[in-house]
Amino acid sequence: MPKTRLRLAGVLAAVLVAAGVATGPAAQAHDRQPTLADLARRHGRYFGSATDNPELTDSAYTKILGSEFDMITPGNGMKWYATEPRQGVFDWTAGDQIVNLARENHQQVRAHTLVWHSQLPDWLTSKQWTADALRAVLRQHITTEVRHYRGEVYSWDVVNEAFNDDGTYRESLWYKTLGPGYIADALRWAHEADPHARLYLNDYNIEATGPKSDAYYALAKNLRAEGVPLDGIGFQTHLALQYGYPTTIEGNLSRFSGLGLDTALTEADVRMRLPATDAMLAEQADWYRQLTQACLAVRRCVGITVWDYTDKYSWIPGVFPGEGAALPWDEQLNPKPAYQALREALS
Ligand code: G3I
Numbered sequence: 280m281p282k283t284r285l286r287l288a289g290v291l292a293a294v295l296v297a298a299g300v301a302t303g304p305a306a307q308a309h310d311r312q313p314t315l316a317d318l319a320r321r322h323g324r325y326f327g328s329a330t331d332n333p334e335l336t337d338s339a340y341t342k343i344l345g346s347e348f349d350m351i352t353p354g355n356g357m358k359w360y361a362t363e364p365r366q367g368v369f370d371w372t373a374g375d376q377i378v379n380l381a382r383e384n385h386q387q388v389r390a391h392t393l394v395w396h397s398q399l400p401d402w403l404t405s406k407q408w409t410a411d412a413l414r415a416v417l418r419q420h421i422t423t424e425v426r427h428y429r430g431e432v433y434s435w436d437v438v439n440e441a442f443n444d445d446g447t448y449r450e451s452l453w454y455k456t457l458g459p460g461y462i463a464d465a466l467r468w469a470h471e472a473d474p475h476a477r478l479y480l481n482d483y484n485i486e487a488t489g490p491k492s493d494a495y496y497a498l499a500k501n502l503r504a505e506g507v508p509l510d511g512i513g514f515q516t517h518l519a520l521q522y523g524y525p526t527t528i529e530g531n532l533s534r535f536s537g538l539g540l541d542t543a544l545t546e547a548d549v550r551m552r553l554p555a556t557d558a559m560l561a562e563q564a565d566w567y568r569q570l571t572q573a574c575l576a577v578r579r580c581v582g583i584t585v586w587d588y589t590d591k592y593s594w595i596p597g598v599f600p601g602e603g604a605a606l607p608w609d610e611q612l613n614p615k616p617a618y619q620a621l622r623e624a625l626s
Pocket of ligand 1: 546
């Protein structure tokens with residue numbers, strides 16, 4: 280800007296300030312309503328969303344993603360099939376895109392996930408492994424990926440979905456070949472590679488007390504007693520109106536706090552059979568309110584992440600035909616009653 284115009288702009292700003300009219304970015308920040316992240320931060324919590332690389336070309340979507348949330352999670356970009364598509368050949372393109380976006384928006388990253396039975400590359404699932412060979416592969420994968428993102432991520436979902444609903448170990452490639460000790464090994468290797476990342480076990484259907492949640496409680500207690508670096512348990516919180524609200528969630532979160540662990544709601548959504556009626560959306564809003572209140576009531580529940588924020592990009596319709604409308608924003612990116620309920624619960 281030429282000097283004279285600069286001086287004129289300065290004079291104009293001074294006149295506006297003298298007239299009591301606020302100017303500049305601070306004033307804009309003051310004028311806008313607080314975001315979910317702002318409201319959560321007042322409680323010492325974060326409010327996050329999952330996201331996925333293909334959606335990042337949608338600028339209306341990224342605008343909300345970049346402003347309402349202070350934590351993001353890659354829905355797919357850090358999974359094994361994406362990061363080590365061929366043995367020993369690592370590809371960080373998708374994960375890096377999410378980490379860079381988070382940095383631009385001053386957000387943190389819940390990294391997801393290192394050890395899972397799903398979305399594994401063919402080279403890993405199509406071979407018969409000896410325990411020694413598979414241990415070496417697992418160790419190299421964890422070490423390389425966690426080192427790559429060292430200092431860049433807040434936490435890792437180190438092991439995802441290790442148990443069946445009845446509380447028995449899932450018969451995954453990892454369990455069948457390595458036995459249950461793969462979980463402690465994975466946590467130790469991840470900790471070696473990034474001592475500052477918060478390390479989680481993460482699963483669904485563990486919000487209410489029951490056999491699966493009990494299995495995590497017993498495992499977490501043992502791991503803590505053995506000095507294994509476990510920092511938290513992630514409660515995915517994929518809920519469905521037709522199955523009822525998990526009323527024991529607050530007590531359940533609390534008992535894990537009692538073990539000295541953080542907890543987090545890591546993949547929250549509340550699906551319903553379509554078409555959604557106003558009554559169903561009101562009930563959904565109430566569930567979002569209740570799960571937020573449950574997290575706020577438990578000291579070590581550190582934050583809530585929705586599994587993407589808009590019905591436009593939800594995983595639900597692809598997996599549960601005839602169900603959906605699970606998120607706080609609709610397919611046109613308009614906030615739903617659930618969004619207001621979240622705001623109220625956090626206010
Ligand atoms: O990559 C292919 C692409 O090449 C192909 O054109 C396209 C056609 O359908 O499919 C793409 O793969 C999809 C992949 O996401 C990447 O977009 C798969 O079909 C799809 O099944 C896969 O879904 C993901 C799902 O995990 C797999 O289980 C969802 O996006 C992701 O949100 C979901 O996330 C999981 C968490 O990791 C763990 N907890 C449950 C949660 C929901 O299932």
